[in-house]
Amino acid sequence: MLGDATFWVRSEVNTVRRPLPEAQVAVDETEFSEFFASQYGRLCWLGLLLTGDRAEAEELAQEALVRTWWRWKLVRRPADPGSYARRVLVNRRRSLLRRAAAEARYLARFRPEELIVPAGDDRALVLWQAVQALPPRQRAVLVLRFHEDLPEVEVARLLGLPLGTVKSLAHRGLVRLRAGLGSPGLDPARSRTEEGP
Numbered sequence: 001m002l003g004d005a006t007f008w009v010r011s012e013v014n015t016v017r018r019p020l021p022e023a024q025v026a027v028d029e030t031e032f033s034e035f036f037a038s039q040y041g042r043l044c045w046l047g048l049l050l051t052g053d054r055a056e057a058e059e060l061a062q063e064a065l066v067r068t069w070w071r072w073k074l075v076r077r078p079a080d081p082g083s084y085a086r087r088v089l090v091n092r093r094r095s096l097l098r099r100a101a102a103e104a105r106y107l108a109r110f111r112p113e114e115l116i117v118p119a120g121d122d123r124a125l126v127l128w129q130a131v132q133a134l135p136p137r138q139r140a141v142l143v144l145r146f147h148e149d150l151p152e153v154e155v156a157r158l159l160g161l162p163l164g165t166v167k168s169l170a171h172r173g174l175v176r177l178r179a180g181l182g183s184p185g186l187d188p189a190r191s192r193t194e195e196g197p
Contacts, residue, residue, distance in 0.1 A: 032072055036065055039082050043089055050093050064089035130180045137161075138173035145170055 043064055047057030068085045131139055137159075144155045145166075156166040 032069055035068075035081060039085055040065065042082070043085060046086060046089060047093070050090070060089050060092055063092055067092075126181065127177075130177050133180065134173055134176060138169050138176065141166055141169040142173045142177070 040061060043061035044054075044057050047060040048054060051057050051060070064085045067088045068081060071084070072081070131142065134142065140159060141155055144150050144158060145152065150158070152163060152166050152170070155161075155170075156163045159166065161169075
């Protein structure tokens with residue numbers, strides 16, 4: 001399990017590598033093997049309850065036990081190394097969740113959404129790209145209002161927004177589209193009224 005059993009001693013001047021006595025390594029390996037056998041299943045179960053995914057639960061349990069092994073000298077003396085391993089597992093899970101949330105925020109902010117190209121001509125593609133560049137709330141209002149042809153009251157109800165907010169988001173979104181497109185022919189409000197009922 002350990003291979004070359006050594007530990008590092010850090011002093012104020014330098015770092016020195018000293019081998020552990022063979023008897024001490026054997027005792028630690030035996031104690032940790034017993035600890036591992038008694039705790040692995042419990043840690044996997046705890047990980048499964050936290051994540052809902054068996055593979056991720058096993059990964060967390062293994063990482064908790066590895067970290068416990070490295071801290072075994074310190075953990076064994078306090079009463080319960082099992083609680084230390086559980087605390088490591090829970091803290092690692094929290095850390096992974098924080099990291100995933102930070103990555104998601106970054107990706108949402110800096111990575112453009114995957115472009116799904118609509119069927120149609122070049123004008124439709126240009127309009128689609130301009131709509132994708134809108135802020136999410138403006139885009140949602142315009143899509144529901146003009147693509148789905150819903151009245152403003154229904155858009156407000158679906159999005160859980162006041163009617164006035166829907167009207168102002170639609171107005172700002174149309175202004176932004178007109179400015180971005182630079183062509184009244186690609187204005188969704190005009191193309192809708194030109195087609196007629």
